[in-house]
Amino acid sequence: MLKFIKGNLENIHDVQIFPIISLLIFFSFFVGLFIYVFTRKKEEIEEISHIPLENDHHNDKINF
Secondary structure, three states: OHHHHHHHHHOOOOOOHHHHHHHHHHHHHHHHHHHHHHOOOHHHHHHHHOHHHOOOHHHOOOOO
16 A cells, blocks of 8 residues: 555656655644734633533523
8 A cells, every 4th residue: 555655756847845845834833823822811711711601591401
């Protein structure tokens, strides 16, 4: 199976650039996520952290 994949990849011109592009996309996503998380205001984080603890009365009843 690997022989078929390797044979197909050898026929693609400049195939060695794809791992570099994937690494750059992966790295930039996590750097962007890191920046997004650490630039959020503390009040927003507190509000978001209390969402699962809020009591929602609309979901308490089961309607059949």
